[in-house]
Amino acid sequence: MGEKKLWLRWTRIGLFSFCLFILTTQVTWAKPVAMHIMEGYLPLSWCLFWFVLALPFWLFGFWRVQKITQKPEKRLLLGLCGAFVFVLSALKMPSVTGSSSHPTGTGLGAILFGPATMSVLGTIVLLFQALLIAHGGLTTLGANAFSMAIVGPCLAFALWHTLKDRLPQQIVVFLAAALADLATYVVTATQLALAYPDPVGGFWAAWLKFATIFALTQIPLAISEGILTVLIFNALQSDAAVDLQLLGVSS
Amino acid sequence: MYLIDRYAYTNRLREVEPAQKASLAIVVLLLCLLLDHPSVGLLAVFWMWGITTFWAKVPNLVFGKILLAEGLFLLVAGLGIAFSINFAPQISPNWNWQIGWFWLSSNPLAVETALRAVFRAFGGAAAMNFLILTTPLVDQIDLLHRMRVPPLLIDLMTLIYRSIFILLASLERMYTAQDCRLGYSSFWRSMKSASLLGSRLFIEAYHRSQRLHLALESRGYTGDLVFLPHSYRHDQRFYLLGISVILSFIFARLWL
Numbered sequence: 464m465g466e467k468k469l470w471l472r473w474t475r476i477g478l479f480s481f482c483l484f485i486l487t488t489q490v491t492w493a494k495p496v497a498m499h500i501m502e503g504y505l506p507l508s509w510c511l512f513w514f515v516l517a518l519p520f521w522l523f524g525f526w527r528v529q530k531i532t533q534k535p536e537k538r539l540l541l542g543l544c545g546a547f548v549f550v551l552s553a554l555k556m557p558s559v560t561g562s563s564s565h566p567t568g569t570g571l572g573a574i575l576f577g578p579a580t581m582s583v584l585g586t587i588v589l590l591f592q593a594l595l596i597a598h599g600g601l602t603t604l605g606a607n608a609f610s611m612a613i614v615g616p617c618l619a620f621a622l623w624h625t626l627k628d629r630l631p632q633q634i635v636v637f638l639a640a641a642l643a644d645l646a647t648y649v650v651t652a653t654q655l656a657l658a659y660p661d662p663v664g665g666f667w668a669a670w671l672k673f674a675t676i677f678a679l680t681q682i683p684l685a686i687s688e689g690i691l692t693v694l695i696f697n698a699l700q701s702d703a704a705v706d707l708q709l710l711g712v713s714s
Numbered sequence: 715m716y717l718i719d720r721y722a723y724t725n726r727l728r729e730v731e732p733a734q735k736a737s738l739a740i741v742v743l744l745l746c747l748l749l750d751h752p753s754v755g756l757l758a759v760f761w762m763w764g765i766t767t768f769w770a771k772v773p774n775l776v777f778g779k780i781l782l783a784e785g786l787f788l789l790v791a792g793l794g795i796a797f798s799i800n801f802a803p804q805i806s807p808n809w810n811w812q813i814g815w816f817w818l819s820s821n822p823l824a825v826e827t828a829l830r831a832v833f834r835a836f837g838g839a840a841a842m843n844f845l846i847l848t849t850p851l852v853d854q855i856d857l858l859h860r861m862r863v864p865p866l867l868i869d870l871m872t873l874i875y876r877s878i879f880i881l882l883a884s885l886e887r888m889y890t891a892q893d894c895r896l897g898y899s900s901f902w903r904s905m906k907s908a909s910l911l912g913s914r915l916f917i918e919a920y921h922r923s924q925r926l927h928l929a930l931e932s933r934g935y936t937g938d939l940v941f942l943p944h945s946y947r948h949d950q951r952f953y954l955l956g957i958s959v960i961l962s963f964i965f966a967r968l969w970l
Contacts, residue, residue, distance in 0.1 A: 501835050501839060502838040502841075503743065503837060503838020503839060504791065504831060504835040507744075507747040510747070525864070529866060535927070535935060538937065540923040540924075541870060542869065542873025542923070543873065543877055543922055543926070544919060544923075546873070547881065547919040549878050553715070553885060554912055554915075555889070555898075555908065556904070556905065566912075583867075583870070584870075587867070587870060587871055593842065594845075594851055594854065595715055595718055595719060596715045596718065597839070597842065597846060600842060602747060602838065655791060659795045659831070661798045662798065662821065662823060664798060664800065668798060669798075671799075672794050673791070676790055677790070687905075694908075695909045695912040698909055698910055698913035698914075699913045702917060706917065
């Protein structure tokens with residue numbers, strides 16, 4: 464009996480220190496990268512659920528993109544814009560925690576190209592991130608697209624559209640970009656909590672748990688990206704006002 | 715990013731029909747999700763790692779590095795499943811730890827769920843790594859084209875893939891130029907440099923699309939990009955391999 468207790472005690476100490484180790488690496492590295500759900504992490508039923516939920520948005524986005532690309536040059540423009548959104552995630556931006564991080568580009572993309580276009584471009588970008596840098600996954604593409612290419616851009620665009628005449632532009636751009644990131648993070652936490660509810664506290668306890676764990680990296684990311692997007696948008700307005708007007712972003 | 719793309723073009727399985735490689739990867743991926751057992755996940759990692767390194771001759775280190783790329787997400791999310799945080803100790807004895815004013819608790823069932831998810835994710839990630847390390851993205855897009863994905867999406871994917879590297883090259887050039895001039899020496903300076911870089915990149919993407927349009931139009935572009943398909947070889951051994959992988963999974967699920 465005594466031997467068994469000793470064994471249990473050491474397992475507990477081991478598990479606890481392992482936990483501590485992970486937490487400290489999370490804090491000290493704190494390299495906020497966008498939160499993509501990894502390949503195979505969600506059970507099959509939830510993968511299908513998020514694909515079905517994303518489908519109407521994709522169809523609407525596809526219909527809009529098809530209408531935009533009646534002119535062949537717009538097709539090329541959209542292609543280059545998609546590449547821009549992808550490359551934006553390779554941009555090094557300083558993080559408020561001291562290290563560096565990479566922007567997600569959802570807020571800026573939604574303001575520049577609109578949420579319908581972003582639902583298509585964002586999904587292709589997510590697919591390419593899975594296929595070129597092994598970040599994200601094929602079966603979790605539906606879930607990741609729902610949070611990053613649909614909810615984030617829709618919120619950013621709604622904020623931009625309703626607030627742009629009422630508040631100073633810089634504040635609106637900051638809010639749109641930062642809240643798009645936060646919305647993405649909240650949706651991802653919800654997706655994880657729905658798939659893996661807490662055995663004791665159910666969905667809400669699990670949600671709180673995942674939200675707390677990822678808050679360490681996602682809240683600094685949202686603030687940094689908000690600041691960066693304001694600066695990029697200002698620079699674009701002074702350097703590329705004509706191009707922005709052609710895209711339909713009035714200043 | 716260059717790492718995966720480089721091996722995708724230079725590995726020994728490059729010439730093999732992409733449909734064969736993709737169907738093997740997708741079958742493994744789906745079986746990992748359907749059978750949902752740690753032994754299946756582990757077996758998938760071994761199979762996929764073996765095929766990628768022994769047959770396609772991709773270095774071991776590369777496969778392992780990419781498999782662990784998302785290890786941190788996996789560890790954190792796995793711990794999130796295994797442990798729960800409460801204000802009072804839970805029923806399972808010996809599985810509660812008090813930290814300050816709250817209790818960290820776990821139980822065998824939660825640990826099992828977490829392990830299951832982690833192994834399944836590793837298996838799925840290994841299957842995806844096999845696909846992306848042996849098949850270049852152009853072949854995958856060509857495969858989608860043959861599967862009757864709308865030409866508009868195919869064109870967008872082709873354009874995005876082909877311009878990513880051009881934009882990345884100019885991003886790196888501009889970054890080096892800024893960094894040499896102490897553009898990233900403090901927080902606000904880096905913010906300013908990064909924003910200049912981002913806006914310049916957008917302008918470049920915009921102008922490149924216009925120049926591309928001019929270049930294509932002068933060569934008779936009417937709205938569809940047409941590429942000559944690559945010729946591939948069918949490898950009969952893949953069918954044998956697929957059957958043995960499936961049988962081994964079912965065996966592992968039933969007897970382990």
